[in-house]
Amino acid sequence: MERFSTYFVPFIMPSGEHDVPPTVDADKLREMLEAAPGLFQGYGEIGLYAIEGRSAEDFPPDAPVFLDIYTVVREHGLMVYFHPGEGHTDNLERFLQQYPDKDFIVHGEQIEREIGELMGKYSNVYFTANDPYGDQYLLHSGGSKEAFLAALGNYEPLLEKDLATWKDLIEAHPDQFMWGTDRGSSV
Numbered sequence: 001m002e003r004f005s006t007y008f009v010p011f012i013m014p015s016g017e018h019d020v021p022p023t024v025d026a027d028k029l030r031e032m033l034e035a036a037p038g039l040f041q042g043y044g045e046i047g048l049y050a051i052e053g054r055s056a057e058d059f060p061p062d063a064p065v066f067l068d069i070y071t072v073v074r075e076h077g078l079m080v081y082f083h084p085g086e087g088h089t090d091n092l093e094r095f096l097q098q099y100p101d102k103d104f105i106v107h108g109e110q111i112e113r114e115i116g117e118l119m120g121k122y123s124n125v126y127f128t129a130n131d132p133y134g135d136q137y138l139l140h141s142g143g144s145k146e147a148f149l150a151a152l153g154n155y156e157p158l159l160e161k162d163l164a165t166w167k168d169l170i171e172a173h174p175d176q177f178m179w180g181t182d183r184g185s186s187v
Helices: 026-035 064-076 089-098 112-121 145-151 155-172
Strands: 042-047 079-083 104-106 125-129 177-179
Touching: 026 064, 042 104, 089 104, 089 112, 112 125, 112 155, 155 177
Parallel strands: 042 079, 079 104, 104 125, 125 177
Antiparallel strands: none
């Protein structure tokens, strides 16, 4: 971290038991952060989308479990990184209004259509574009290096699709976009 501190920003991603809830409670998060003071600069990515055992409605960005967590996040000066679920735009907007002093990073296809409007209203929301290559999920469990390289064999149409999806939004909000690599797998 000392050698490459401009390239890597450490985030703590403490998931709950089987991701239900999607994170530990505020007391546990505080305990974790106090074990290594100053190490982490962000909290998340916390997935709020539907998975086995929970729906997107169970944990929107302004769910009660997060309200105490934001106190801890503020105490430690952390950014917050969420992957919102379907239907979370209004919850996220209420959240951005309530916490104008916190930086929020979001990503995911569930929020892509609304992110430009949110960025126009709130300077504290950022988006990581993680699905280049024409929105094809080329990095995934069970995929091989050969399949990935074959999918990139005809890159131009994929790039054209990406330009159509992102160019205007990134040009309108250049300081609120990042490029990420969310589609890997440890399996």
